[in-house]
Amino acid sequence: MLDEYNTLIEHNTYDLMRQPHNVNAGTGKQLYVCKFRSNGKLECYKAYWVDRGFTQKLGINCDGIFSPVVKPAATIQNVLS
DSSP: OHHHHHHHHHTTOOOOOOOOTTSOOOOEEEEEEEEEOTTSOEEEEEEEEEEOGGGOOBTTTBSOOOOOOOOHHHHHHHHHO
């Protein structure tokens, strides 16, 4: 976990800023998941931060929504075109 945090800091992935007084901080929780291979052997550990989107209001607490999801069908269509 510390290695991933240090990597984020090293690559300047985000900027730490003070919270404005008129804005509520978004809440969330951290999830830990064990990934297994098809033979049942442990492959790796994953950590996710899941934001509770219902605590935010568009235009007040956030400007947009970003969901990094890969859709295989759209990717294949883009490559073929």
